[in-house]
Amino acid sequence: MAIDDKFELLSTGDLNVTGRLVDASNATLYATATDGEQSMTCIYKPIAGERPLWDFPDGALAYREYAAYLLSNALGFNLVPLTILRDGPYGFGMVQEWIDIDESINLGSYFSSDSPKLRSMALFDAIINNTDRKIGHLLPTPTGELFGCDHGVTFHSENKLRTVLWQWAGDPLKHSEIEILQNARRLIDQEIDLSAYLTATELSALSLRIERLISDGQMPTPNPDWPAVPWPAF
Numbered sequence: 001m002a003i004d005d006k007f008e009l010l011s012t013g014d015l016n017v018t019g020r021l022v023d024a025s026n027a028t029l030y031a032t033a034t035d036g037e038q039s040m041t042c043i044y045k046p047i048a049g050e051r052p053l054w055d056f057p058d059g060a061l062a063y064r065e066y067a068a069y070l071l072s073n074a075l076g077f078n079l080v081p082l083t084i085l086r087d088g089p090y091g092f093g094m095v096q097e098w099i100d101i102d103e104s105i106n107l108g109s110y111f112s113s114d115s116p117k118l119r120s121m122a123l124f125d126a127i128i129n130n131t132d133r134k135i136g137h138l139l140p141t142p143t144g145e146l147f148g149c150d151h152g153v154t155f156h157s158e159n160k161l162r163t164v165l166w167q168w169a170g171d172p173l174k175h176s177e178i179e180i181l182q183n184a185r186r187l188i189d190q191e192i193d194l195s196a197y198l199t200a201t202e203l204s205a206l207s208l209r210i211e212r213l214i215s216d217g218q219m220p221t222p223n224p225d226w227p228a229v230p231w232p233a234f
Contacts, residue, residue: 061152133163
């Protein structure tokens with residue numbers, strides 16, 4: 001199904017909840033978007049099911065998921081599954097395309113490999129200040145793509161990067177990565193408007209993180225004042 005057709009189906013199709021991912025801390029519902037004979041599986045996270053967090057504003061996680069999707073696409077990472085914001089049977093929230101992963105890949109060893117796709121994910125996480133990149137949030141597909149899920153706790157104004165992808169910590173940035181960051185700086189200043197989803201302070205911090213990555217010229221290293229790896233790591 002073409003991306004435009006998927007977008008239309010997720011946006012306007014009937015959303016039917018058929019299950020729940022019980023390990024998730026917030027309401028994460030397994031659903032199907034249906035319009036006539038067309039249907040697709042998706043994840044639906046209603047804002048009403050978000051658990052309050054001490055360091056993030058209430059009712060903001062769905063918007064951060066959507067902002068991560070917009071930025072991933074704009075910068076050419078294409079690491080976040082198709083994501084929209086819409087109303088559903090349990091209220092307004094985030095709806096995201098379900099990704100079937102390659103079951104032959106052992107995530108327990110894959111996450112620490114030197115895969116270029118994982119390195120792109122690590123750089124993307126540094127940009128969005130992802131504080132919860134677990135192993136289980138990595139979604140390698142049978143066709144060789146890599147997606148990541150669960151981007152609700154991102155874009156904080158403080159340095160809260162917490163990830164399992166530290167294998168390139170301190171390595172010099174490649175020329176292509178510097179170009180991505182320079183493009184990110186231009187797009188955020190001139191073309192991408194994330195103000196409906198993030199606060200002014202968070203947007204300012206986003207620009208400062210990009211500037212710092214460019215000036216440092218290296219992949220990020222752990223913040224000594226913040227846990228480097230999420231718990232549980234998977």
